[in-house]
Amino acid sequence: MVEMRTPTLTVDPATSPATIRFGSGFNVAVPFIDRHLEEGRGDRTAYVTTGGRTVTFADLAAGVNRCGNSLRGQGLEPGARVILVVKDCPEFLFLFWGAIKAGLVPVPLNTLLRTEDYRWIIEDSGCAAVVWSPEYAAEVVPAVQAADPGPAVALPVEGEGEGRTLLSLMDGAVDTLAAEPADALDPCFWLYSSGSTGRPKGAVHRHRDMVVTSQWFGCEVLGVGPDDLTFSASKLFFAYGLGNAATVPLWTGSAAVLLDEKPTPANTLAVIERFRPTVYYGVPTLYAAQLQALETTDADLSSLRLCFSAGEPLPAEIFRRWTQRTGLTILDGIGSTEALHIFLCNRPDGAQPGSSGRPVPGYTVRIVDDTDAEVPPGEVGRLQVKGWSTAAFYWNNPDQTAATMRGEWLDTGDTFRCDEDGRFQYCGRSNDMLKVGGIWCSPIEIESRIITHPDVLEAAVVGVPDTDGLIKPEAWVVLRDGVRESDPLREALVRHCKEGLAPYKYPRRIHVLDDLPKTATGKIQRFRLRQMAAAGSVPAPQ
Incomplete structure (x- = not known):
């Protein structure tokens, strides 16, 4: 990448890591969106979708500007949070970068959450607006209606009703927008954690963060x-x-x-x-x-x-x-x-x-x-x-x-x-590490051994107290297609672990599930497995 200069950003890739300097008034939407037009890249493709859409860098910049103007036109003040429950599509990008360029704070959310989760985040964030893809209306709309306080602006991305969808607002908006001056350390966007350990937390990120990553x-x-x-x-x-x-x-x-x-x-x-x-x-x-x-x-x-x-x-x-x-x-x-x-x-x-x-x-x-x-x-x-x-x-x-x-x-x-x-x-x-017989044990090591067995697709290991209150590893596995659950198979998996691990690391029980509980990001929710074990909602031990 050649050295890049804008009025507020300088990147020198000759050093390692590249030296990055941020100037006054920096708004991160400028180098990520506007720069491509300045550098003559407007006619090049930025995004293609599996639905057949092609978005050039010029299309992207215009969409970002129209979206930013549409949000401003709803009376949103600088710094206001805008929640996005939007699928992977160009409108996600228009919203995310348009909000940033307009001085607003986008907050993308997991599209697989439920109404109560959305309600809780709407209230926790104090957001001024919620925008959603129509596919998620059944979970989002009741959350918007139940939230106290609720958002001042609530819009589906598309649908019926002129002036009541994001796209209809964008149709009437101009495609030029001056970036709201900011600072590299100013709040720029939030991301809520995936909830692999409980309630999601809103991490506040700054304008500089996306540049350095x-x-x-x-x-x-x-x-x-x-x-x-x-x-x-x-x-x-x-x-x-x-x-x-x-x-x-x-x-x-x-x-x-x-x-x-x-x-x-x-x-x-x-x-x-x-x-x-x-x-x-x-x-x-x-x-x-x-x-x-x-x-x-x-x-x-x-x-x-x-x-x-x-x-x-x-x-x-x-x-x-x-x-x-x-x-x-x-x-x-x-x-x-x-x-x-x-x-x-x-x-x-x-x-x-x-x-x-x-x-x-x-x-x-x-x-x-x-x-x-x-x-x-x-x-x-x-x-x-x-x-x-x-x-x-x-x-x-x-x-x-x-x-x-x-x-x-x-x-x-x-x-x-x-x-x-x-x-x-x-x-x-x-908090997932196990102490078995007074020795620390990594669940990842046991899981890695289990999935080397040809009948296993996935595995997760958690610590569960035995009848004496001592923590012992237990494994939860998803079997490969065509493999049937059986006690001989459980015994074979235990032997497989004993043959490849230190003696104390073998799982004391093997539970078979159709799917492991995961967040939408693919992280295994081991705390849910511990909850299942504590509630006794597990298969009988071998």
């Missing part, structure tokens, strides 16, 4: 350039998908494919065959399901130069099987809602199965004990990260802010170890 990760680690075409199976409403498809492509002047349906093995493989992307982002659960689909169907993945995984740690077995089946390497990494995107990952020239890799340029990562003292290589501890993209605070939640945002350091809540070569290995969420 796109430059330091997208450009300097992945090498995304203007000739790439990106496809992210992970959705725009959460941090991983937002970076994959809404910021890295726009920062690099490249294009992306938008899939407005729930990703499945069939439709994601079909998108890759049809559109021929060069960069693909998925999650471990989807990679595992795609591998199963590829056993009975062929798919041409030859356009891909890069596959990336995040959301959950990528099991080494999935890494190996994907490479064997497709000839492609999956780069595993870790990010978070609070850090915005990836801060630790493998590199294209040195991926290692079962490893989360090394820090992304621009980030400092450390592993600490309970006193926040760094631990030596090989020892486990809590992972903390420092970098320019970390959230300023949690909205309306000072206790969690104090526990997580520790000065410049973000406490991720993850347990890691670092080897002598500087590679980091995920051991589990800090």
Whole structure:
């Protein structure tokens, strides 16, 4: 990427990480949207959709401006929050960037939530507006009506009723908009956490955050350039998908494919065959399901130069099987809602199965004990990260802010170890770690062993008290298609673990489920498995 200058931003890629300087009045929509017209990129494709739409950079800029003007025309004041419950489509981008350019604060939400969840977030955020895709009206509209206080503005993206939908407002809006002056450290957008541990928390991100993740990760680690075409199976409403498809492509002047349906093995493989992307982002659960689909169907993945995984740690077995089946390497990494995107990952020239890799340029990562003292290589501890993209605070939640945002350091809540070569290995969420027989045990290690068994598609391990109150590991598995649940199979899985792990690490019980409980981002909700165990709603032990 060549040196870029706007009146408020300078990026010098000659250094590593690239030196980024923000000037006064900086509004992040200018380098992500307006810059492409200034650099003569208006006629180039920015987005294509699986429904047949093509959006050029000029179309995108016009849509952003019309949307920003439409929101302003509803009387929204600078700093007002605008909730988006919108599928992956151009209107999501018009709304997100249009709100930012107009000085408003977009808040994308998980489109799979229920009415009570939406009501709670509407009230927690104090939002002034809610905009939704018609597909989600059954859950969103009752939440808007029940919220106290409710939003002043409530609009479906499209539908009947002139002047009562976003698109009808945009039809009457002008396509020019001066960016609201801001500062690199001003609040820009919020992201609510996925709720893998309970109530979601609103992470407040700043104007500079998307610049540094796109430059330091997208450009300097992945090498995304203007000739790439990106496809992210992970959705725009959460941090991983937002970076994959809404910021890295726009920062690099490249294009992306938008899939407005729930990703499945069939439709994601079909998108890759049809559109021929060069960069693909998925999650471990989807990679595992795609591998199963590829056993009975062929798919041409030859356009891909890069596959990336995040959301959950990528099991080494999935890494190996994907490479064997497709000839492609999956780069595993870790990010978070609070850090915005990836801060630790493998590199294209040195991926290692079962490893989360090394820090992304621009980030400092450390592993600490309970006193926040760094631990030596090989020892486990809590992972903390420092970098320019970390959230300023949690909205309306000072206790969690104090526990997580520790000065410049973000406490991720993850347990890691670092080897002598500087590679980091995920051991589990800090509250998921097990102490079995007085020895710390990583559920990830047990899960990684279980899925090497040919009959298992997915696995999750949690600690459950036995009759003496002692914590013991129990496994919850999803079997591959055609495999039937049986006591001999459970016994075989236990033997499989005993043969490959230290003796105390085998799961004391094996439970079979049709699906593991997950957030919409693909994270396994282990707390729900613990709740099920506590309630006794589990299969009988072997």
